[in-house]
Amino acid sequence: MTASHHPLAGKVVFTRVGFLRGLRACPPLVVGGLPFGLVTGLTAQAHGLSLLEASLMSLLVFAGSAQLIVLGTWVAPVSVLSASLTSLTVNLRFLLMGPLLAPWMDQVRGWRRWLSFFCMIDHNWALSLKEIETGQPDAAYLVGSGVPIWISFLLFTVTGHVMGSLVATAPGHPLFFAALATFVALLLPMWRGRSDLMPWLVAGGVALGVSQLLPGTSWHIVAGAVAGGGAGLLRERWTRV
Amino acid sequence: MHLDPWNLLAILGMAAGSFGCRAGGYWLFNRFNPSPAVRTVLSYVPGTLFVSYVVPAVAHGGPKEWIGAAVALLTVKLTGSLIWPIFTGTAAAWLVWLLP
Numbered sequence: 001m002t003a004s005h006h007p008l009a010g011k012v013v014f015t016r017v018g019f020l021r022g023l024r025a026c027p028p029l030v031v032g033g034l035p036f037g038l039v040t041g042l043t044a045q046a047h048g049l050s051l052l053e054a055s056l057m058s059l060l061v062f063a064g065s066a067q068l069i070v071l072g073t074w075v076a077p078v079s080v081l082s083a084s085l086t087s088l089t090v091n092l093r094f095l096l097m098g099p100l101l102a103p104w105m106d107q108v109r110g111w112r113r114w115l116s117f118f119c120m121i122d123h124n125w126a127l128s129l130k131e132i133e134t135g136q137p138d139a140a141y142l143v144g145s146g147v148p149i150w151i152s153f154l155l156f157t158v159t160g161h162v163m164g165s166l167v168a169t170a171p172g173h174p175l176f177f178a179a180l181a182t183f184v185a186l187l188l189p190m191w192r193g194r195s196d197l198m199p200w201l202v203a204g205g206v207a208l209g210v211s212q213l214l215p216g217t218s219w220h221i222v223a224g225a226v227a228g229g230g231a232g233l234l235r236e237r238w239t240r241v
Numbered sequence: 242m243h244l245d246p247w248n249l250l251a252i253l254g255m256a257a258g259s260f261g262c263r264a265g266g267y268w269l270f271n272r273f274n275p276s277p278a279v280r281t282v283l284s285y286v287p288g289t290l291f292v293s294y295v296v297p298a299v300a301h302g303g304p305k306e307w308i309g310a311a312v313a314l315l316t317v318k319l320t321g322s323l324i325w326p327i328f329t330g331t332a333a334a335w336l337v338w339l340l341p
Contacts, residue, residue, distance in 0.1 A: 027324070028322070028323045028324035028327070031324055031327060032323075032324075032327055035331075049248065050242055050243050050244065050245075051242060052242045052243070052244050053243075053244060053245070053248050053249075053252065056244075056249070056252055057252045057255065060252060060253070060255075060256035061252065061255045061256045061258075061259050062259065063255075063259040066255065066258070066259060067255070070251075070255060076245070076247075076248075077247050078247055078248060078251045079251075080247065080250045080251045080254050081254070083251040083254055083255050084251070084254030084255055084257060084258050085258070086255075086258075087254070087255035087256075087257075087258030087259050088258035088259075088261060088262060089258075091258060091259045091261075091262035091263070092262055093262075093290055093294075094259075094262035094263045094265075094266060095262050095265055095266035095269075096266060096283070096286050096290065097266065097286075097287075097290070098262075098263060098264065098265070098266035098267035098268075098270075099266050099267050099269075099270040099275075099283065100283060100286070100287070101267065102267065102270065102271075105267055106271075114264060117260070117263045117264040117267065118260060118263060118264075120263050122291075122294075126287060126291075129287060173338075174305060174309070174331060174334040174335040174337075174338045175331070177305065177306060177309050177330065177331050177334040177335075178327055178330075178331040180295070180298050180299070180306065180309075180310070180330075181309060181310070181313045181326055181327045181330035181331055181334075182323075182326075182327055183291060183294050183295050183298075184295055184299070184310045184313040184314060184326065184330065185313050185314070185316070185317045185323050185326035185327065185330070186291055186323065187288075187291055187292065187295060187314070188314065188317045188318060189317075189323075190287055190288040190291055191288065192288070196285070196288055199285045199288070199289055200288060200289060200292045202289075203288075203289035203290075203292040203293045203296075204292050204293065204296035206293070207292070207293035207294075207296050207297050208296055208297050208300055211297035211301065220293060220297055221290060221293045221294050222293075223293070224289060224290075224292065224293025224296070225286050225289045225290035225293050226282070226286075226289075227289075228285055228286075228288070228289025228290075228292065228293065229281075229282035229283060229284075229285040229286045229289055230282055231285075232281065232282065232284070232285035232289070233278055233281045233282050233285075236281060
């Protein structure tokens with residue numbers, strides 16, 4: 001996506017000020033990652049991964065929901081292909097999310113750009129989109145809000161792994177709900193008005209259907225997001241004529 | 242503190258999967274310039290993506306998830322904060338879970 005006609009074209013910077021701005025926005029996201037990290041550590045411990053292995057996974061993969069799904073079916077010796085493909089599938093939504101950061105990332109080069117994408121999660125991506133919409137030019141915001149989440153996710157994983165040997169968490173424990181609550185809370189700021197109603201209904205319906213057909217994957221997120229976007233396109237074509 | 246070579250390979254493969262998705266979408270779109278229709282679809286994607294994540298998760302849950310989600314939404318509406326709903330929603334889900 002070229003940003004040549006975007007209001008931010010030629011204005012994007014990557015500074016300490018932007019980093020600190022992101023840092024200030026991240027405490028709720030760090031708290032939101034707490035249940036993910038703890039449960040990831042607990043699950044890793046329960047499936048026989050060493051503390052070193054569990055830590056390496058959170059450090060390098062940094063994707064709570066993908067790790068949880070893979071770890072839930074982890075048996076020794078692990079299938080490398082299946083684990084890799086599951087991680088790819090659960091994270092497919094990121095494929096759709098990255099391009100929307102183009103107004104910033106087109107003007108960020110080298111390691112700064114790839115570190116930005118590495119520490120992109122759902123929440124700081126949503127906040128970054130708001131920043132872009134309001135014309136904020138400092139792209140270091142994404143790294144500033146992402147790196148603390150990355151480090152704390154690693155620390156929470158370690159904590160969960162250590163806790164795992166002390167307490168046993170039941171599968172339906174409400175601690176797991178904390179992760180979902182963070183996503184529910186983000187829905188309200190995402191709502192742009194009545195034009196979103198029909199696309200959101202389509203997204204929810206398609207996601208529900210696909211989640212029943214392909215349980216344990218994230219295809220329903222991709223299918224629902226694209227179907228809802230398509231419905232939005234049809235709606236705009238409809239109202240224009 | 243052991244590190245099994247197969248486990249290490251699986252972790253590296255998973256890391257390639259997650260980073261491939263994070264950076265790959267942007268990389269692809271830089272090579273294939275999207276049409277206005279694709280841009281319109283993408284403008285709806287932030288909202289529809291979160292809806293697609295939340296709706297099945299809540300629907301496949303039980304009273305614990307339904308009440309927790311309702312309390313979380315109400316808390317955002319009242320406080321405008323993104324941190325309180327995590328606590329109130331989880332507390333509500335926990336209460337429902339404790340009920341006989």
